[in-house]
Amino acid sequence: MLDWPRSNVDAVIVDLDGTMVDTLGDFVQALQRMVADLPLPYRDFVVEQALVERLVGKGSENLIKGLLAHIDQGVAATDNVALFEQAWASYQHHYRAINGRYSEVYPGVRDALAGWQQAGLPMVCVTNKPAAFARDLLQEKGLAPFFPLVIGGDTVARKKPDPMPLLHACERLGTVPGRTLMVGDSSNDAQAARAAGCPVLLVSYGYNHGEPVDQVDADAVVDRLTQLRWI
Template sequence: MPWPLRQFDAAIVDLDGTLVDTLGDFVEALQRMLHDLPPPFSDFSVTPALVERMVGKGSENLIKSLLGHVDAAQSAINSVALYERAWARYQVHYQAINGAYSAVYPGALQGLQQWQAAGLRLVCVTNKPTAFARTLLQHKGLDGFFLHVVGGDAVARKKPDPMPLLHACSLLGTQPARTLMVGDSSNDAQAARAAGCPVLLVSYGYNHGEPIRSVDADAYTDALDTLRWAN
């Protein structure tokens, strides 16, 4: 069933897991980070499957989740000092490899082109730090589609809180009910529901290991360029 295009003035689009498959970037940066820490962290091998379950709620949560997974008792080192060291090294390593181990999903570029041509105003909202998000979009040739980029450090709270989406609507001057949220996880859906935005979820991203169609959403798609719109 085609969606009525006239229903929307704008779209908020998630980044990791929606536009770009960044799992390889996360794995590489986290592995390099662990190598800079004392045992048992330096001896741990990061896997894509593990990171996929942890990613989605911001870099801080990702790092804390991984450290806790490696050493649940935090017995190797003071937890605060450990986190601060890990965060500093992660920032260095992620900046160095940002985009190098990632790829734009099939249909993502074409989907953005279609939405832009249809007159939708686009903003990227991600839990990734804003500077990292801007760099990734630029490296992948996607930066020209977005009027704004709202990263996880742009407002006080991250998705699944609705604050980033409401901030994006304010920047665009649009009403949430006429602003489509496009994402890949329950974080995006929960934020959209709380903000009053309709929500579309892709089937191929990162949803903490849970089936995406178990998440409350208005629609689902296997590729962003296959959406059917009715004027």
């Protein structure tokens, strides 16, 4: 168990992909359907989960650019604007159609959120996923009641690891960053929290661009969110 003084925290910011929901299956499916809409050599590419795990985390645009660049060694990501726009439109269409269908809520997440709610902690979901997709996923997985406020990658001008989304969340919550806990799974979350002045807790089971999370600068790491105990 990880004991955390309740008197030191006024609210909690929670990441979505890799923290609350394992969405790699959704990403793989949407990207595979996306490349099938593109010309060769993209059309025949097989999207593997390990590759997506390394690319995910910095927003849908970066995910798509990273995949296209991987397929053609960087040409599409820098030179072919029309290809990216075609891929982006296709990805949005396919992701909207399958959002939540190939994903699962991580063990312990619902119980942890219910406990934090019972402890009187306001919660906001801050994700680099587009806000509409995030709201739909939370609704699909039964997590929406915990998050009346959702801040997506298109809500403010910059995404995590920039601190702007976290500072915006604190402003909306009426809390100060130093008393607002950031819960995430990656260096993106930790860097944003450090820059914003928020304490940060990471989970060990997330994506973190395929790198070990214990190498990230965080206040603590847990294997399940239910290991966090307010004292």
